Amino acid sequence: MANLSERGAAGEVAVILLDRAGVVRRCSRTAAELLGYTAAEVCGRPVASLLEDPSPPSRGPIRFRHGSGGLVELSVAEVPLEGSSEVVLIVTPASEAGVWEPSSAFLHALLAQKQLGIILFDTELRAVHTNGTPGMYGWPPLRVGDHLADVISTDDASEAEGRLRRVLETGVAQVAVEQRMRARDASKRERSFSMSAFRMEDERGRPTGVAALFIGNTEQWRARRRTEMSHEASAVIGGSLDVTRTAQDIASVLVPALADMAMVEIADPVLEGDETPKGVFPGSSWSLRRVAVASAVGPWPVELLPVGAVVPKLPDTAHVRRAALHGDTVLNTTRREMADLFKDPELIRSMLPAKGHSAIVAPLFARGHLLGFVVVWRTEQPEPFEQEDADLLFDIAARAALSLDNARRYTREHRAAVALQQRLLPRAITRTTAAESAGCYVPAGGGADISGDWFDVIPLPSLRVAFVVGDITGHGLHAAATMGRLRTAIHTLADLEFAPGELLSHLDDLVQQLAEEADPHLKDTIGATCLYALYDPVTGTCSLAAAGHPPPAVIRPAGTGRLITVPPGPPLGVGGMPFEVTTVDLDPGSTLALYTDGLVHARSGDTDGGIRELLHRLSSLCRHDETLKDIGQAVMAELTETPSRDDMALLLVRTQRIPASDIADWTFPDDPAAVADARKAVARQLAAWELDHMAFTTELIVSELVTNAIRYAGGTVGLRLFRDDATLVCEVTDGSNTQPRLRRARGGDEGGRGLFLVAQLSKRWGSRYHQTGKTIWAEESTTAASAQDTALAAVWDSATL
Incomplete structure (x- = not known):
């Protein structure tokens, strides 16, 4: 018996294809090697000529005549092809018969399963043999001579045939490749298969086609x-x-x-x-x-x-x-x-x-x-x-x-957070004698996050106005609530007429107090930056102080812009450091821009570069005479296409000055006789302004304030009157820092009624302090002057009781 080590590559399948007459039509290389021949020597011969017994059983060990002249015992499994008279013999050495005997029965059972399909293709990938039956795949069966595209969709057929063609060209088998197939007909049923394919060769080793095995795995897929x-x-x-x-x-x-x-x-x-x-x-x-x-x-x-x-x-x-x-x-x-x-x-x-x-x-x-x-x-x-x-x-x-x-x-x-913040923020657009303003605010995340950035415009006595912009540390409802507390505190401090640096110092103390009151794990998250600007329309000066905040920009009426150098100071809550004040002159019609760092970082990752870009953009927009609202919206629109990681706030202010014709200044010596001169000067000025109907009350207010300054302060006394469309302001300045106090005089007192009369005759009154001295001011409504004159007698009677 021939040495079986002469068989071909281990693991290859030995297959012989017989026609109806029993003549070998195809023979795999492995089968030929088992018989000791080449494939060309086997093909075309009756299979009986290769057998020791011309009429052997169709399965089991069979003795073949080996090419060397001896005999070889092989195990044969015969598998008929459905729809064809041809038969496939699967051959293996008799030593492996224990494997192939049950495998043959298993193969027969496997071919009967509807989920398993075997298709033999020629070199043009046309079907030569198939075990497919109607309904086997959920679409019409593939018939001899058909391509896959005749029964499945063009895309799926192209993908499957591409794989089969690679097998045909390279000889490398495809094993268990997932292949999706959809029916070509109107049902469009979709199935998934595990496809394996190997190349078939003739007696000379030339490709003759591809054998493909399809196992349905639609449910698993x-x-x-x-x-x-x-x-x-x-x-x-x-x-x-x-x-x-x-x-x-x-x-x-x-x-x-x-x-x-x-x-x-x-x-x-x-x-x-x-x-x-x-x-x-x-x-x-x-x-x-x-x-x-x-x-x-x-x-x-x-x-x-x-x-x-x-x-x-x-x-x-x-x-x-x-x-x-x-x-x-x-x-x-x-x-x-x-x-x-x-x-x-x-x-x-x-x-x-x-x-x-x-x-x-x-x-x-x-x-x-x-x-x-x-x-x-x-x-x-x-x-x-x-x-x-x-x-x-x-x-x-x-x-x-x-x-x-x-x-x-x-x-x-x-x-709830948005509602709170909207309630806390001021009106976006304001107009006063000193300036008009427009504010813009965009929360982080395109509105998804709420934080504590804010801006504010605070009208103050003597027609002055304060502008504020700030940024609370952190995000969310707590930041918005903290912002509300700071904004309220700033309003209170501003009404007390503190200078910008002193106001920020008081605010710094408040933030430290808030940090002390917070939970220990939240203490480090309590903080803020802030910029406070105080503008006086009489002098056209603006005093600014910053607590860790970016510098403001000013664009002149001609459209040229610059940054105002303000010492940044420490953020609020650090404590122990002063806040320096910078004072600048602003031309009428100048645009002041206050902003938070989110607006800078959204333009550029570099803070200085972002500030320069913002200044350039604002200058360009101001040159086109845009309204403040339009300028703010244009700047924000450029930065809101993608959600920002930080809030953005912008406050634009266009400053105005009170005309020189609406301002009158006098200086009087430390002499009681100067009170009469002051009254006469005021009467002449009111006549020039066509405010004669306010003369009596205004003269009385000036008389009381100048008298007190001469009596209690000493030194030179300054008197200034100025007005706008609705308000007349009287200011008396002296060199004393003594706090004036309002009290009700008793019947036997010779004095103490002056400030009471001032309070009754004016719309409001108060005082503010300078480095040396103070200014007491009183405001009267020009539209309500007649009513004040009518009530003056009653006020006088009340004051003398």
Whole structure:
């Protein structure tokens, strides 16, 4: 018996193909080597000429005549090809007969399975033999002479034939490659196969075709696809705290992986951040609104309910009510069944896709509250939804409902924070005699985050005005609340007429106090930067002090801009450091720009570069005579295309001066006789201003203030009158820092009634201090002067009692 070590490459299959006459038509190289011949020597010979016994059994050990002259015992498994008279002999050494005997029976059983297909292709990839039968793959069988493209889609056929062609050209087998196939006919049924292929050769070793084995794994493929979609849903859904965005993520995950169309409908209270009542059916006290859709077959059909539309009231049936009120049911239904529920033709048209044939409706249920529904349809995929699909959608909807509920809670908190901040911020546009202003604010994250950036415009006595911009450390409701406390404190300190540096020192003490009151783990998050500017329209000067804040910019009326050098100082809350004051002159019509660092960082990662870019942009806009509102909106619009990581606040101020013709100044010596001179000077000026009707009250106010300055302060006394359209201001300046106090004089007192009279005759009065001396001021309303004159007698009587 020949030495079996002469067989070919180990592991290759030894195959002999016989025609109906028993003549060898094909022979694998391994089979020829087992017989001791070449493939060319075997092909064309009757198989009986190779046998010791010309009539052997069709299976089991058989003795063959070896090419060396001896005998070799081989085990043979005979496999007929269905639909053909040819027979395949699978040959193996008799020593392996224990393997091939049961393998032959297994092969016969395997070929009978509908999930297994064997196709022999020629070199043109036309089918030569196949065991396919009608209905085996869910589409017409592949017949002899057909290409794969004759029964499956062109794309799938091109992919499969590309793999078969590589096997034919290289001889390298393809083993267990996943191949998706969709039917070419109208059913478009989709299947997945594990495809293995190897090259067939003739007696000279030339390729004669490809043998392909297809094992159906559609169910495993679908299960794997469901698992992948579940993982994708976990990764995608919940990445946003916006209810609408979360709903769109749900729809996008489901299409086209599970369905051809998806729609997500959310209860109106959820969109507002509120909870839906438990146990209340949709439509009875609240409505559903379609907030997200997805389609795998093009744009959303115009006849269907669009995004933003209110969903008509759902039919109140038993299974729909269970889904709505308990969240424990998923409806797997057909279009006809749903049409029977809706009944109204217009409702059917707007709610049910024309080509939809299978649907699943899953409730979005969280913490006992119904948030909405997810509805998916199959219109192009021919297979109806299976129970596994319904279970998958139910699981995704259950997890998505928690994400929606988190987004709803965030919406509620965000709405509260926005409302708080809007209440805390001043009006965006203000107009005073000193200046007009326009403020802009954009929260971080495109409005998703709320923080403590703020701006403020504070009208002060003597027609002066203060401008403030600040930035609280951190984000959220706590930052907004801290901002509100600081803004209130600044208003109080500004009304006390502190200089900018002194005001920031008091504010620094307050921030340190807030840090002490905070929880220990939040103490380091309490802080702020701030810039405070005080503008006097009489002198045209602006005094500024900064606490760790970027420098302001000023653009002259001609459009040239520059930065105002203000010592930055430490941020508020550091303590122990003074805040230096810078004073500059501003031309009438100049534009002052105060901003937070978020506006700078949004333009450039480099702080200095961002400030220069902002200054250049503001200068360009001011040269075009734009309004302050338009300038602010233009600057912000350039930076809000992508959400910023920090808040952005901008306050633009266009300064004005009181005309010299509306200002009068006098200086009087330390002499009681100067009081009469002061009264005469005031009377002449009021006559020049055509304010004679205010002469009596104004003279009385000036008389009392100048008298007090001469009597208690000593030294030279300054008197200044100035006005705008509605207010007349009287200021008396002396060299004393003594605080004037208002008191009610007793009947026997000879004095003490002067400030009482000033308070009664003026709209308001007060004092402010300088490095040396003080100024006492009083304001009168020019429109209410006649009424004051009429009441003067009563005031005088009251003061003399």
